[in-house]
Amino acid sequence: MPDARRIHSGSALPREAFPRADAARVERAAIALARELGDSKVILEPEALVAHAGDESEQDPVLPDLAVLASSPEDVATTLRLASLHEVPVTPRAAGTGKSGGAVPVCGGIALSVLGMRQIEEIDVREQLAVVGPGVILKDLHDAVEAEGLFYPPDPNSLASCALGGNLAENAGGPRAFKYGVTRDYTLGLEVVTASGERLAVGRRTRKGVTGYDLTALLVGSEGTLAVTTRATVRLLRRPEATVTLLAYFSGIVDAMRAVEAIVASGLVPRCIEVLDERCVTAIRGEGGPLDDRAAALVILECDGSTSEVERQMAEVGERATDGGALEVLVAQSAAQRERLWEARRQLSYVTRRMARWKISEDVVVPRMQLAKLVGEVRRIGEREGVTMLSYGHAGDGNLHVNLLWDDEEHVPRVERALDALFRSVVALGGTLSGEHGIGTSKAQYLPLEQGDGLIELQRRMKAAFDPRGILNPGKIFPRGRHRSC
């Protein structure tokens, strides 16, 4: 009765059920795993498996048949070797904060948790690098390296709860990506286990290196479909001497984007340029946030660097924002003021979740000059389909988190039409389906909107080169079709 193990609590969007892993194979794998790893690392009780069933996307959680709590690379290798032998699907997971279903074991089988490997093994101040386990919580890494005067830039919204393993799998970004780039840009080397259980070290500890194919760059962002990371060497920067945050109110998104453009065109590189549309501003105001009544769009700008440089930048950014039509520009300089400001931004994801019974959070990217056009398009689509849609995100990168909200289950067909229209607009504007959340199960069916058959087939062949039996994180990235896995 595989369907009985499906938990219905997601977005109300109809998701195709995946074929369930073969029960007899699962049983053989479970016995072998318990024998080799010990009973304490192999979880079989349904109540305990719930913690390994979902993520923070709208993908319905699915109970795995068992979970393995790996505490070492050897455990991961043993799990994959036995899963491969018995042909049982394995879904790797770290903190489960992903936004595209990547950690959901849609075919059942084994959920392989690497959260126990949470050691910061090394911080080398002189070489400016750290060696970390995949279960390290991002905030812990931030704190540890900052205490040494160093800096790890990626900062996804979930930084207090997400783990490095997930960040690597999804190539996590965050507001600071505008200046500093994303997780891939800071990953020097990886130790991974392939689907057959083979341990490989790819990449390097050095700043540069072109020996062989860049598997490190390929594996980052491969959503756990090619290999499981057991250790990462990440590049660090020096911690910036000073940081200042500005908040600018605008009477509308078009003004806001014009000001952003003026700032970027002048050669200034704030580390963050976040934009929030009118509905977001209303939502924050509804939560009691102290916002100017006239504000119908909001831009958060953050500059860092040497103290003198930051002061110069802050003055110039403020000037450009005002020239660009800002109603008001506020400056947060103390750490506490800055934290309050960012907290409001981070809460947005949760605030909007409370605005309706169901919510889908999208993560599209367009060339920056097309962002105002996309926001207008979002408004038109929402009006046409009668779906509440709001937008916020990383304006500097053209990366917009479009939220769709609805209360009535009957509205699902409208939501689906709106999503389809959104993705088509994004692709028509020269954009891409995902900026930082990944494709997972959430957007797999839309992949052919952006990529042709030839490109998708090539990626399937690459997947097969890593994982010939197709046991690793099946059901992710690729649209269903004649290539059924599980």
Place this chain on the structure above:
Amino acid sequence: MPDARRIHSGSALPREAFPRADAARVERAAIALARELGDSKVILEPEALVAHAGDESEQDPVLPDLAVLASSPEDVATTLRLASLHEVPVTPRAAGTGKSGGAVPVCGGIALSVLGMRQIEEIDVREQLAVVGPGVILKDLHDAVEAEGLFYPPDPNSLASCALGGNLAENAGGPRAFKYGVTRDYTLGLEVVTASGERLAVGRRTRKGVTGYDLTALLVGSEGTLAVTTRATVRLLRRPEATVTLLAYFSGIVDAMRAVEAIVASGLVPRCIEVLDERCVTAIRGEGGPLDDRAAALVILECDGSTSEVERQMAEVGERATDGGALEVLVAQSAAQRERLWEARRQLSYVTRRMARWKISEDVVVPRMQLAKLVGEVRRIGEREGVTMLSYGHAGDGNLHVNLLWDDEEHVPRVERALDALFRSVVALGGTLSGEHGIGTSKAQYLPLEQGDGLIELQRRMKAAFDPRGILNPGKIFPRGRHRSC
């Protein structure tokens, strides 16, 4: 008589001859190509083929059977489709300035020149990107984007003659990589043709994107073995407002590296940190360069940024260099002074070539803190084997160009022992065989020193996923053995 087509003019190192492409197949492919592309694009005369036989490495040039002068993506697609059909090897090439044999058609067959696709198709100032053909000369791109107030950081030594297609194939770096990174860091998207002749667009125009596997990152640095690039979208920065170059003399390499370390540890990020050892200093002095008599090591430092920032950095860098034991620190501020200084550095490659009958230029990387140790190791190896060895390179990145020089053909076994010892030292110090030149044919036999069998086998499977018939740039990257291609 395939061996008759081999040209002997290289490094005197014995290189294994590759099996030559099948003559009957080549003939069928040549006829089909001439029919579809026209005679003017298909070169068959040996005198004209010499220009497509070699690169700037020590790999002996090898005459291809024919060359195709592609002037469009369609030409490239036609060539690969027909080469695939007739199973004839294809070696893509752009300007042929590579340093590892990547563009040498070691099996004969078709040399596919993309140098005719030299159009800068677009410079989008607002999105800060350019769209370029693979035949664009790097210096032309630099000049064109700088005229628009923009900046493309990669700057390999050969920038006046190398082309973007080769830069992409080898993931070219250059002195500015310390601050700005390498070619991969600036490549947003690629249009490529696969071995079967299929045209694919990978990557994006947007700053961010995580849709599917990052084939762009994988293809950059894949040395023309996976696909042929026909168009690239590269990310640009704003041109820095000001640049200043400092030259610091030291009494030895250990002092020089200690000063470099003090500069980096203080949080300063010069865009370049170049180091030259005593033998290099002697060589430049021999060319009439005005160098302090006491100098036995030399560091070139370059800072850029806003005018005020650069002045602050220059003062601090100079101070740290002096504290670190610099005998003298000179500052070049005018463009002409700076150009003269860099010209001396760029000439080093040619100056050293004149120092002996044969030269091999290596390109190893170690963690920066191990660089002084590596330079010492190089000296010991040279003394032990009686081979002249000198070192210069990108100290900030730990990337050292080690040159081996000899006049007597009898010394070849010594040179081979010295090379082997060098690579073993590099790997033992936690380094990598190549920082920017690639593996090509020059270092293919050494790949197993750094990478295990499993990792090499995985890369061969990836190669097969792209190029199942093995026609694309055979003989490169992978060590010879049971997997013979051509």
